[in-house]
Amino acid sequence: MSDGASSSATQTPSVAPSVLVIFGASGDLTSRKLMPALAELIDRKFLPEHFSVVGVARTEMSDDDFRTRMHEAVQPALPSWDTATAQFRYITGEYNEPATFAKLDEVLNEFEVAMGGVCNRLYYFAAPPSTFPILVDSLGQAGLNQPTTPGGFVRIIVEKPYGRDAESALELDRVVHAVFDESQVYRIDHYLGKETVQNLLALRFANAIFEPLWNRQYVDHVEVTVSESIGVGHRGGFYEEAGALRDIVQNHVMQVLALILMEPPATMDANGIRDEKVKALRSVVDFPETDLDQRVVRAQYDIGLVEDEKAIGYRNEEGVSPQSSTETYVAMNLKVDNWRWAGVPIYVRTGKRLPKRITEVVMHFRAAPHLAFAQKMSKKLEPNSLIVRIQPDSGISLRFGAKVPGQAFVVRTTSMDFAYDEQFTEEDLDGYERLLLDALLGDQTLFIRSDEVHEAWRIVTPLLRAFADPDFPLARYAAGTWGPTESDAMVQRDGRKWRQP
Numbered sequence: 001m002s003d004g005a006s007s008s009a010t011q012t013p014s015v016a017p018s019v020l021v022i023f024g025a026s027g028d029l030t031s032r033k034l035m036p037a038l039a040e041l042i043d044r045k046f047l048p049e050h051f052s053v054v055g056v057a058r059t060e061m062s063d064d065d066f067r068t069r070m071h072e073a074v075q076p077a078l079p080s081w082d083t084a085t086a087q088f089r090y091i092t093g094e095y096n097e098p099a100t101f102a103k104l105d106e107v108l109n110e111f112e113v114a115m116g117g118v119c120n121r122l123y124y125f126a127a128p129p130s131t132f133p134i135l136v137d138s139l140g141q142a143g144l145n146q147p148t149t150p151g152g153f154v155r156i157i158v159e160k161p162y163g164r165d166a167e168s169a170l171e172l173d174r175v176v177h178a179v180f181d182e183s184q185v186y187r188i189d190h191y192l193g194k195e196t197v198q199n200l201l202a203l204r205f206a207n208a209i210f211e212p213l214w215n216r217q218y219v220d221h222v223e224v225t226v227s228e229s230i231g232v233g234h235r236g237g238f239y240e241e242a243g244a245l246r247d248i249v250q251n252h253v254m255q256v257l258a259l260i261l262m263e264p265p266a267t268m269d270a271n272g273i274r275d276e277k278v279k280a281l282r283s284v285v286d287f288p289e290t291d292l293d294q295r296v297v298r299a300q301y302d303i304g305l306v307e308d309e310k311a312i313g314y315r316n317e318e319g320v321s322p323q324s325s326t327e328t329y330v331a332m333n334l335k336v337d338n339w340r341w342a343g344v345p346i347y348v349r350t351g352k353r354l355p356k357r358i359t360e361v362v363m364h365f366r367a368a369p370h371l372a373f374a375q376k377m378s379k380k381l382e383p384n385s386l387i388v389r390i391q392p393d394s395g396i397s398l399r400f401g402a403k404v405p406g407q408a409f410v411v412r413t414t415s416m417d418f419a420y421d422e423q424f425t426e427e428d429l430d431g432y433e434r435l436l437l438d439a440l441l442g443d444q445t446l447f448i449r450s451d452e453v454h455e456a457w458r459i460v461t462p463l464l465r466a467f468a469d470p471d472f473p474l475a476r477y478a479a480g481t482w483g484p485t486e487s488d489a490m491v492q493r494d495g496r497k498w499r500q501p
Helices: 028-043 063-072 079-085 098-114 129-141 166-177 195-205 233-261 270-282 431-441 450-467 485-492
Strands: 018-023 051-057 089-092 120-125 154-158 185-187 219-227 296-302 304-306 309-311 329-334 346-351 358-365 385-391 395-403 411-419 475-478
Touching: 018 028, 018 098, 018 431, 028 051, 028 063, 028 079, 028 431, 051 063, 051 079, 051 098, 063 079, 063 089, 089 098, 098 129, 120 129, 120 431, 129 154, 129 166, 154 431, 166 450, 185 450, 195 233, 195 385, 219 233, 233 270, 233 329, 233 346, 233 358, 233 450, 270 450, 296 450, 296 485, 329 450, 329 485, 475 485
Parallel strands: 018 051, 018 120, 051 089, 120 154, 154 185, 219 346, 296 475
Antiparallel strands: 219 358, 296 329, 304 309, 329 346, 358 385, 385 395, 395 411
16 A cells, blocks of 8 residues: 555545646547546545646647536536536646646646645546657656645556557656656556456455465466457557557456466555566566467457447458558467466457457366266266456356256256346446546555566567567458457367357
8 A cells, every 4th residue: 555545445535635637638538438437436525625627638728618528528417527627727738848837837836725735636648658758757847746745645647558568668667767756656457447357356365265276286277358349440540559469468468367366465455466466477488489379379350240230350440551460369378487377378368359348267177086977967067167257247157067957967067156236236436436536545556566567568578579570470350250260279279178258
């Protein structure tokens, strides 16, 4: 835990008087994600009376224009949101212009006076990643990187991607740490704000029946699936630059993977949890330079049917080159070199234009060493598995063998299911709501530390280099299917198969 109380406390957390400064405030992220999250926090009285927003962007707007746009971003508008947006301010300017930050300093000083001499600052980088170093440097040059009152705070939230590869992430860290201390830096991945992702910790470390089995002695293999039924839509230009490896694997997948593989933390606070996540990622073995295509599959969706509707191929999407080799699907066979997981394959797949939107982790246990039943009695019996569904229907399923009712002794696999929505009536916070609140409270538990970022880039950087080689295989798969046959073959070589959700 860093300089604030945890938002997981049962009582309403106490946020100090603050201003959220959003760089890139005219963009889609601000309207679609940040404003609805703030409106919910304000309506539920998680934020103090002295709280406001300053938008900064290149788009020409007045204060009133910005207030109207932010008000309309939340529909239906709540009375509390009407009151909140009336205080919002907006600054038009370039991110490398001293005048922009002089004006920001002036506006923040006005808020400080209005708030009784206390005005903590949370800077949110919702602008393109190429502007991050410029923003950091400009804030430092303007002296806006330190609190103005004793005990106050200045923090930055940095959106993904944090760098484009291992080298650029290191360089970005160098720039950031020249102006901000690591305790001020909050690298956001909204996946970590999801209730079910956090419940991986509860599932593992609050239940004596699961943790003793969570290792190579009982687990045959682990499967992580992050699938989307949608294509790239109007984000073709962005996707051409990012691809599935940068967009999903380096951040979302690696964070979920770290929570699955990590050892029990010494303390359930920011440092304890993040220390173990880093150790887990550090134990993932580097991909070999030779025969990489036996451990990794990259692919791109083609025309097909998704939910009974025709879908065009990736190369026909807006903003995509007709000769594009950008991956929309990645499957990997990861090896982990530590006491808990040595010899257990970790299969990961992510892709667009798959049959359904789902994120799940499957722990496949070893088969029972001996079955006393005749084969005909148990031909529909599968090894046990534990399925953790992160989205869209959050829950847990335990697959186990049971006798089929009737005279004959026949055993088959059945399921015991738990759904969060059915079991808990408490109203939870979604990803951005929780993470914005935690950043204002100074709780870094669900944010990514510098060394976590670098370990994740270490794992995927060899794949980035391989994918840049035009000779590296690019498989194709029809939209609406679970990926290319090459992905199935990768798993089948180990005598296993993908689970079809």
